[in-house]
Amino acid sequence: MLVSMVFPLIQLVVLGYAFGGKIKNLKVGVVDQDHLLPAVKLREMFGAIAANARTFETVDYSDPRRAIQDLRNGRINGVVNIPPHFSRHVLEQAGPQVALIEDNTDNFASGPLEAVFSQIVGAYNSSQVKPRLAHDVTLSVVEMYPYVPYIQYLLPGSIVMSIFMMVMIGGGIIFIDDKARGLHEGYLVTPISKFELIMGFNLSGAVKAILAGLVLSTLGAMLAGVPDPLDPARLARLVLHGLTGPVTVAGATFNGAMPAWGDQLTDAEIAAVLTYVRSHFDNQSPAVSATLVAAERAATASRTNRPRTG
Numbered sequence: 001m002l003v004s005m006v007f008p009l010i011q012l013v014v015l016g017y018a019f020g021g022k023i024k025n026l027k028v029g030v031v032d033q034d035h036l037l038p039a040v041k042l043r044e045m046f047g048a049i050a051a052n053a054r055t056f057e058t059v060d061y062s063d064p065r066r067a068i069q070d071l072r073n074g075r076i077n078g079v080v081n082i083p084p085h086f087s088r089h090v091l092e093q094a095g096p097q098v099a100l101i102e103d104n105t106d107n108f109a110s111g112p113l114e115a116v117f118s119q120i121v122g123a124y125n126s127s128q129v130k131p132r133l134a135h136d137v138t139l140s141v142v143e144m145y146p147y148v149p150y151i152q153y154l155l156p157g158s159i160v161m162s163i164f165m166m167v168m169i170g171g172g173i174i175f176i177d178d179k180a181r182g183l184h185e186g187y188l189v190t191p192i193s194k195f196e197l198i199m200g201f202n203l204s205g206a207v208k209a210i211l212a213g214l215v216l217s218t219l220g221a222m223l224a225g226v227p228d229p230l231d232p233a234r235l236a237r238l239v240l241h242g243l244t245g246p247v248t249v250a251g252a253t254f255n256g257a258m259p260a261w262g263d264q265l266t267d268a269e270i271a272a273v274l275t276y277v278r279s280h281f282d283n284q285s286p287a288v289s290a291t292l293v294a295a296e297r298a299a300t301a302s303r304t305n306r307p308r309t310g
Contacts, residue, residue: 008162012154012220023112026056027076029067036087042098045120046080055116068101077109078102080117151224159216166209175201232288235274236296239265267293 030046032039043058050057059076061067067079079101089096100117102110175187187197220226242260261270267290274293278285 008158008216009219009223012151012158013223023108024054026078026109026113028056028058028113029061029070029076029079030058031061031064031067031079031081033064033084034082034086038087038090038096039082042082042120042124045124049116049120053116055112071101071103074103077106078113149224152226155220155224155226159213159220162216163209163213166212167205169205174205232274232278232285232292233296235277236270236288236293237300239270239273240293240297241300262297267291267297 028046030043032043046058049055056077061070061079064079064081067076067081070076071079079099081099081101083097083099086096086098088094098121100113102113104110178187190197192200238258240260240262242258244257265273270293271288271290274288277283278288
């Protein structure tokens with residue numbers, strides 16, 4: 001039983017982080033042989049990507065041969081070489097070039113690096129000032145469903161697989177295994193009927209499956225970082241004190257502001273609003289009581305930073 005619960009968790013962690021998602025925190029060596037203003041501007045763009053998107057982080061090198069040697073040894077994932085006279089070629093518009101040296105045997109790292117540095121170079125080249133009012137027609141893509149990390153997408157399948165294996169192993173397969181070992185003779189002398197024997201196998205497998213499902217649902221949700229956006233206490237604090245600043249839900253970042261309603265609405269009114277949200281829009285959560293809202297109001301009464309920052 002322990003093996004049937006541990007192996008799905010290992011599979012969840014290994015496969016959940018091996019597929020899907022976005023590659024981050026790649027190490028890129030930067031060799032700046034120019035050190036003038038255009039090169040500094042390019043390096044500042046590298047730093048902006050490293051601080052925000054975190055696709056890569058830069059490692060400074062003064063010797064290009066040492067950087068390439070570290071790339072060969074796997075210490076870094078790529079090398080960006082800013083050659084001498086780069087700034088002079090930029091100012092003269094004489095076809096300046098920047099070299100991206102990558103390990104082409106590692107497609108998982110080389111592909112994202114090529115894409116992100118192509119975007120950086122494209123942004124660097126677009127130096128003209130854009131008009132304040134855009135005249136061109138643009139297309140805004142709105143995704144119907146938010147981004148879900150692959151490990152959270154894999155979690156339900158791992159739980160169902162563990163339940164299925166637990167029922168199968170704890171039910172009929174254990175009898176077949178005992179028969180192969182010659183241990184089934186003990187069943188023949190047991191003072192129970194065949195029906196009771198079969199029901200005992202099935203019930204034992206079902207009990208083990210329920211226990212495995214509960215354990216895997218709890219531990220798997222913790223490992224996968226599954227949020228609970230409909231937690232009544234969390235929603236009550238949100239309505240009471242408001243929320244400002246960026247909030248990340250299932251990989252999608254939202255930056256807005258919600259005012260605090262604790263001074264305008266009573267506990268019963270807030271409970272009615274939360275009950276409506278939790279029972280509509282394809283939600284099927286139970287009602288929120290005014291007692292819970294009152295308890296959250298009392299527990300957070302000393303909070304002065306309203307609305308709170310996400």
